[in-house]
Amino acid sequence: MFFSKSKQERIHEIEQQIADFYSIATPCVNSDAIVALGNREKFEAGKKQTIEVSLGFTVKSTASELLDFLKQQLAQLANCQFEISYNVPISEAKLPPVPNVKNIIAVSSGKGGVGKSATSVNLAFALQQEGARVGILDADIYGPSVPIMLGNPKAHPDSEDQRTMFPLMVEGVAANSIGYLVDSDSAAIWRGPMATKALKQLIYETKWPLLDYLIVDLPPGTGDIHLTISQQVPLSAAVIVTTPQTIATADAKKGIAMFEKLTIPVLGIVENMSYFECKCGEKSYPFSQGGSVALAEQHSTEVLGELPLSNLIREHADEGKPIVTALPESNVSQIYKSIARKVSLKIATTLRPHQLTREQSSKDGKNSVNIQVVNKT
Template identity: 60%
Template sequence: MSASQQDYRLSDDLLAPVLAILDAYQDPYLQKGLVSAGCVSKLDIEGKQLKLGLVYPYPCQTQYRDTVMAVTKKLAVLDAIDEVECEIDFQPANFSVVPGAQAIPNVKQVIAVASGKGGVGKSTTSVNLALALAAEGAKVGILDADIYGPSIPLMLGVSKFVPESPDGKHMTAATNHGITAQSIGFMLIDDEAAVWRGPMAAGALTQLINETLWPELDYLVIDMPPGTGDIQLTLSQKVPVSGAVIVTTPQDIALADAQKGISMFNKVKIPVLGVVENMSYHECQSCGHKEHPFGSDGGAKIAERYQVPLLGALPLKLSIREGADNGAPSVVSQPESNEAATYREIARKVGAQLALSEVQSGVSISVSEDE
């Protein structure tokens, strides 16, 4: 946050200790103090009531209450403050690391969700990540880039949606569960298959991205097809991607393919935001014992090797599959479950990693003020 966006109206003798206390409070995801992270936007005082404004660069709405309580407790040691009134907002930057890529109208950041092979739960992760970002306060869209096996329409319960073209040039997108969705599946008839060569599929993808009437979005999550072929290369070169999430299972073969995915993104200089490990364990419903049918700690080892975060580990659980098949994924169908909490944690980590990537990349960024 630039100095021009900071509104500090405290006397010097009060400003210094307040800033010191706020900067001593470490944000768990940015791993910086609130001042150093640029989150403190407003400081004012009326009588003994401190008016504090915070603006986060990543969505964390479910954490606001705990943050306010923790900060208020710390500030209460100052004699000049008896009460804290805190307003918290979320404001991501417009951000891309792909040089020369055409911006997508109304879209601030693009997150690619990829896997080296199929069958690891990539689409389930994409949908739940999108829904979790929305649950944390972001405006979110999802694009089904799996041209040959689109599954997002079914998972979001919008398989009957048919896009319209109000101007003959652009197409509408579906909405459900508070997010916007586009998929090649909306254009196929019943079980019709998309039988295209790689360049044709890549062309269809760029059309879907650029010709969709996206609403204002903080994040566009792209559910990539498995592998490292034409579509992935097209995305990395022509789409303003901000970062990538790699999905794997603990199996050795899945881990080997996940490494290829990380290597591909590294080569095209797209930040890998972290690794999600699906089917990490199975928990016995009777006794709570955890078994690891596909191996253990594989995702953590890959994350450590490539020096990226392990964003989260999801269990092998029937309800996750059933929710996706029924058009109501875990984040919306079982919001109080451990799985939904894990997806929200992953969403906060992804948002924070993007915010850190903005700073580390050295690219110029712009922040859109809410009206």
């Protein structure tokens, strides 16, 4: 399909405004993705039309702000109605995608006790609240904690054929864990090969629904599980969790180095226990300050978010109700949502899309931004 010059110019203007709003490079807004429905008539500002903007990243909480921004910046389109939808692309990985899973994101930490599992769970629900279809896999074979944080430690996945299983659904998020398959009172005393085999079974023998993102909560460290997930699973990218403490950032550095050696993109760092904020509003930094920023600069990445030292995060995790769902309007939840938006945006705009057929590309959203102009009477 072809546009008249005026229509093409207006479409390009919309693309540029979206790129500016989300501070992404213009090339990430691919004009080749533009499709015009109702192109038999001229694209005129005074005509009642709906402009459909399909984004390759999920940013539902900022959609209204984007619409207002577009209307302010594009005064000549004031009579047009904008609609926003999300079509997350499949990012390129070393292996073919897991059926129904577009992107697999590993959440890792160099050491235990830094809030990695709480970050994984809240990131999953934050992405869902931003408009994505999300799943979470607990890859900590020896110490699964996701079932407790989801409030269903006694649940078990169903199976139709005794070979594959359905994930547990928790408020719209698909989840699976070795904790759903093994008695919580029994220790998983397995050698490395057994643990890695169990992990692969959890990933490939779970009948995942269509997911934009599968969050994988890795165990702490850089062991067999990490090598398996990096080399035998189509991992899209990784997020590193740490605290500002020197010993924690030193271990996090090893984790980043591992992913770099395995050519897995690191989207950024989440800093937990970054500061303590008293009721008076004053912030203190009991675990030092600036460690994650320095680490991010060393590895040419960014700090995705800094979370406070808060009892609320722990309390809701222990109660099986993640803070993002229990207190969605809280300051901590807003930080998690900001992290989720950054993760989604970086996957869509910095990672190479998977090489698909033309039909699949159209269906799965190969490009970051796709704009459709729909004439309506």
